[in-house]
Amino acid sequence: MNARALTTDVLLGIVPIALAIAVWQAISSFGYAPVTLLPPPGLVFRRLAEQLLTGSFQHAVAATLLRLFVGFSIAVILGVAVGLAAAVSPAINAVVRPIVRVLAPLPKVALYPAMLLLVGFGHESKITLVVADALFPILLSTYYGASMVEQKLIWSAMAAGTPRHQIWFKVVLPAAVPSILTGCRIGLVISCIVVFLAEMITSTEGLGHLLVTAARTFQAVDMFVPLITISLLGLILNGLLQAVRSWLLRGFPEV
Amino acid sequence: MIAGRALLSRFAPLLACLGLLAIWQAAALILQTDSFPTALEAIRAVPSILGDKESLINILASLRRMAIGFSVAVAVSIPLGLMMGRNRYVASFFNPLLMITYPVPKAALMPIIMLWLGVGDLAKLLVIFLGVSLPVIYHSFQGARAVEEKMLWSGAAMGLSAAQRMIRIVLPAALPEILTGCRTGLVLALITMVTSEMIARQSGAGNILFNALDMGQYETVYAMIIVIGAMGIGLDAAFEKLRSRLVKWSEPGFDIPLSFA
Numbered sequence: 001m002n003a004r005a006l007t008t009d010v011l012l013g014i015v016p017i018a019l020a021i022a023v024w025q026a027i028s029s030f031g032y033a034p035v036t037l038l039p040p041p042g043l044v045f046r047r048l049a050e051q052l053l054t055g056s057f058q059h060a061v062a063a064t065l066l067r068l069f070v071g072f073s074i075a076v077i078l079g080v081a082v083g084l085a086a087a088v089s090p091a092i093n094a095v096v097r098p099i100v101r102v103l104a105p106l107p108k109v110a111l112y113p114a115m116l117l118l119v120g121f122g123h124e125s126k127i128t129l130v131v132a133d134a135l136f137p138i139l140l141s142t143y144y145g146a147s148m149v150e151q152k153l154i155w156s157a158m159a160a161g162t163p164r165h166q167i168w169f170k171v172v173l174p175a176a177v178p179s180i181l182t183g184c185r186i187g188l189v190i191s192c193i194v195v196f197l198a199e200m201i202t203s204t205e206g207l208g209h210l211l212v213t214a215a216r217t218f219q220a221v222d223m224f225v226p227l228i229t230i231s232l233l234g235l236i237l238n239g240l241l242q243a244v245r246s247w248l249l250r251g252f253p254e255v
Numbered sequence: 256m257i258a259g260r261a262l263l264s265r266f267a268p269l270l271a272c273l274g275l276l277a278i279w280q281a282a283a284l285i286l287q288t289d290s291f292p293t294a295l296e297a298i299r300a301v302p303s304i305l306g307d308k309e310s311l312i313n314i315l316a317s318l319r320r321m322a323i324g325f326s327v328a329v330a331v332s333i334p335l336g337l338m339m340g341r342n343r344y345v346a347s348f349f350n351p352l353l354m355i356t357y358p359v360p361k362a363a364l365m366p367i368i369m370l371w372l373g374v375g376d377l378a379k380l381l382v383i384f385l386g387v388s389l390p391v392i393y394h395s396f397q398g399a400r401a402v403e404e405k406m407l408w409s410g411a412a413m414g415l416s417a418a419q420r421m422i423r424i425v426l427p428a429a430l431p432e433i434l435t436g437c438r439t440g441l442v443l444a445l446i447t448m449v450t451s452e453m454i455a456r457q458s459g460a461g462n463i464l465f466n467a468l469d470m471g472q473y474e475t476v477y478a479m480i481i482v483i484g485a486m487g488i489g490l491d492a493a494f495e496k497l498r499s500r501l502v503k504w505s506e507p508g509f510d511i512p513l514s515f516a
Contacts, residue, residue: 012344013351020352037370098271105491107446109453110483113468113476117290193360197450200363201465208363215366223367227359234358 039221048225061229063205064195067123068233071130072191079135079187080180083142087176088168100139108132108194112201126198126206133194134187138180145179146172178252181245188241192234196226272488290473297477304478310463314482317448317459320376324383325444331384332391333433337425339392340399353389361386362450374455379448386447387440394436398429434498441494445487460486 021041027033028040035043051057086096108129115125115132149172157171158164199208207226214222276294283293304310339346365382372378402425410420426433452461460483467475 009343009347012347016348016352017355033371094267098267099275101268102271102275102488105442105487106484107442107449107487109446109449110464110480110487113464114291114480116468117473117476189358192358196360196363201453211363211366218370220367220370227363227367230363231355231359235355238358 036218036220039224043221044224044228047221048228051225057210060206060210060226061233063123064199064207064230065233067126067130067198067206068191068195068237070123071127071195072134072188074127075131075134075138075187075191076184078131079138079183080142083139083180084146084168084173084176086139087143087146088172100136104136104140109197112198116202121202121204126195126203129198130191130194134191137186137190138183141179141183141186142176145176145183148179149175177248181241181248185238185241188237189234192230192237196230292474292477296474297481300474300478301481304463304475304482313458313463314460317452317461318486320379320459321383321444321448324380324448325387325441327380328384328387328440328444329391329437332388332436333395333426336392336395336433336436337399337421337429339396340402340429341421341425346396349392353392357389362447362454365451365454369455374457378455379451379459382451383444383447387444390439390443391433391436394439395429395433398432398436399425401432402428431502434502438491438494438498441490442487445483445490449483 024038024041028035028038082096086093111132112125112129115128119125119128153171153175154167157167162170195206196208196211199206200212201208203209203212207230211223211226214220214226276298280294283291305314335349339349361382364385365378368378368381372381406424406428407420410424415423448459449461449464452459453465456462456466460479464476464479464483467473467479
């Protein structure tokens with residue numbers, strides 16, 4: 001793709017976003033919707049900028065990020081470990097597969113009340129929910145990535161004298177990395193969504209809690225601010241993961 | 256022996272269910288707290304919920320909303336995704352917008368949408384629609400993009416118009432991928448349904464669940480978890496059956512959905 005085509009793509013992509021903001025502005029400035037229901041975009045973004053500087057808002061963002069990171073990290077470690085083990089050992093596979101089949105389509109939000117009752121109202125219940133939701137995409141993509149590794153690569157490694165137990169770390173894991181990272185990306189988006197939802201249900205801090213408080217007091221402006229913040233956080237984290245991906249996969253053919 | 260093994264793999268999910276319930280039972284017996292009833296107690300509470308006329312109406316209303324939201328979302332998203340997959344300009348037009356809206360929890364829009372549309376069905380339908388459409392668009396897009404050019408050229412050479420090529424070549428070729436998206440969308444519809452009802456406590460399965468939590472009726476909480484979980488597993492299994500009939504010719508890439516929240 002040449003530079004000009006890329007510019008056209010970027011310009012075309014900006015159009016709908018600009019259009020959405022323009023319609024939003026038009027609706028409120030022509031008085032179709034009262035400011036209490038739909039505050040104009042300028043007001044929302046100004047409030048966002050103001051809030052970003054206040055301590056309490058930073059505290060909320062920090063709480064959300066902490067839960068997100070801890071939950072996501074546990075999900076990555078568990079998911080990669082179990083996925084790899086299931087791809088490697090038929091015995092583990094026979095146990096894990098049916099359990100995953102049952103648990104994956106289960107709506108995890110419905111389990112949240114049970115988590116609240118079991119592990120309490122603090123960080124733990126939110127982190128548990130994030131782990132439960134982010135785990136399966138990571139586990140499954142690790143499993144599929146690891147079980148699609150070409151047999152030839154394993155044979156070559158064995159022929160070159162790699163001990164059996166090292167093959168998993170030297171051949172299978174690196175070969176599964178692109179697939180694992182795809183799973184991580186899905187898991188990351190899910191983590192963002194789930195941590196926010198959990199905080200909306202019961203919490204005393206965090207972005208989701210801010211939204212619920214604003215909704216209860218009918219502060220429409222303050223309802224938009226946490227939503228835009230979580231969207232921005234999602235984009236930034238996604239960008240970071242993309243950077244990690246291109247660093248980890250340097251030398252791989254385009255994936 | 257082979258028949259035995261086939262039988263075993265067929266009933267493996269069922270065994271897994273029973274195993275998980277057994278673990279639950281054991282954990283509850285060990286912990287012995289009021290807020291964690293045993294699996295048996297929770298299962299025993301299920302018939303009283305399903306037998307109660309009011310809660311049954313509530314659950315059916317939830318399912319109806321879910322079905323409508325899901326169908327409308329699929330009907331809109333598949334054509335859009337296919338067009339994005341075949342036309343670069345359409346793709347670059349919609350892609351950034353979808354990327355921005357992706358990490359926004361759709362159920363979190365509920366309080367704002369409620370301000371505009373009220374607490375009725377319309378707000379919940381809109382939220383379910385938004386939640387389902389993204390994965391379906393994404394997978395249709397990927398599916399349509401992967402269609403072999405040669406088939407389209409042959410179609411064009413045989414005199415098919417652009418619209419005909421879309422329906423007779425691109426749609427069937429992308430169908431396995433589209434159905435993967437629909438399967439994710441289905442799980443997602445259930446999740447958004449529960450969360451939207453939890454936020455707008457007016458009717459529905461989510462309302463029963465979280466009201467019971469607030470009132471400390473722990474057996475109802477766990478019984479509702481079983482009911483909603485069974486819905487998820489049942490719908491997913493039914494969809495999988497349908498999928499394997501529709502696209503018998505294609506090897507299933509993922510036999511377990513990569514569920515989104």
